[in-house]
Amino acid sequence: MFFCxxxxxxxxxxxFCQYGNTRLLIDAGKSGKTIEDALASIGADIRSxxxxxxxxxxxxHISGAGVLARKYNLPLYATRETWWAMRGKLGKIPQECMREIEAGKDFWLGDIGVVPFSIPHDAADPVGFRLYGGNLSVSTATDLGYFSEDVYANVAGSTLVLLESNHDPDMLRANPRYNAALKARILGDHGHLSNEACSSALLRLINAGTGNVILGHLSGENNTPTLARKVSSDALAREGIRPGEDIRMEVALRDEVGSVYILKERT
Ligand SMILES: [Zn+2]
Ligand SMILES: [Zn+2]
Structure with a gap:
């Protein structure tokens, strides 16, 4: 299984995720051209x-989705409420590209088994995904106000987890460009996960067997990659887990294509 x-x-x-002959994207929140170029840089043609x-x-999460659907007849998979909420944001989507999914209902997209699960966030019907390929699985959960037991149950045991490490609460509170309502939204139960909340969730996931963790969805204003990494590394170190030795931990950057993970099946 490949993940990037x-x-x-x-x-x-x-x-990006690939298993067998199937390649898919989770979200398309950059311009169509930027996503095409990023895929090309890891050797994947958008047409594949x-x-x-x-x-x-x-x-x-969706700014390039409409363009890609029209240009390449690329199917988009979203829940009914999300389709409803995206009206007017994507432009006209070919009918055959509008695929409806439901949280808790798994399905196959080619060789990849997909499980959408609900996450607490201030959107119509937000989901994370667990992707299965053979005896491997990759889970992604970003844009969540807190790490609920339900999210834990859906993600635990994954080979790789990309989890949100959005902000440092002190940087956010001190940010003069954010008004009080926006700060409350981000800090609330339907906002975004802080570095500290991310680190304690990662600790649980690693103890449940996850060996690859990626810190994602960092805020550009209220966090830095160095700080996000430090908070999680320190939390794991306190429990005797050494990133780089016991597990692989990376920070996904906002404007730089990340590492390609090659996950090997256990035989
Ligand atoms: Zn987001
Ligand atoms: Zn969001």
Missing amino acids: PLYSGSSGNAL ISGVLITHEHSD
């Missing part, structure tokens, strides 16, 4: 993509 965070962050999201799984209707 092409882009992850509040300025645009697109994640089977579909785009949409997490929710916020523009940092």
Whole structure:
């Protein structure tokens, strides 16, 4: 199984996954051209993509989706409420590209088994995804106000987890460009996961067997990759887990195509 965070962050999201003969994207929140170029840089032609799984209707997750659907007849998979909320944001989508999914209902997209699961966020019907290929699985959960037991149950045991490490609460509170309502939204139960909340969730996931973790969806204003990495590394180190030795941990950058993970099946 191959996985690559092409882009992850509040300025645009697109994640790549391949298993067998199937390649897919989770979200298309950069321009169509940017996503095409990012795919080309890891050796994947946009024409080889089977579909785009949409997490929710916020523009940092869908801004390139309409263009890609029209240009390449690329199917988009979203829940009914998300389709409803995306009206007017994507332009006209060919009918055959509008695929409806439901949280909790698994399905096959080619060789990849897909499980959408609900996440707590201020969107119509936001979801994370767990993708299965053979005895491997990759889970992604970004844009969540807190790490609920339900999310844990859906993600635990994954080979790789990309989890949101959005902000440092002190940087956010001190940010003069954010008004009080926006700060409350981000800090709330339907906002975004802080570095600290991410680190304690990762600790649980690693103890449940996950060996690859990616910190994603970093805020450009209220976080830095160095800080996000430090908070999680320190939390894991306190429990005797050494990133780089016991597990692989990376930070997905906002404007730089990430590493390609090659996950090997256990025999
Ligand atoms: Zn987002
Ligand atoms: Zn969002």
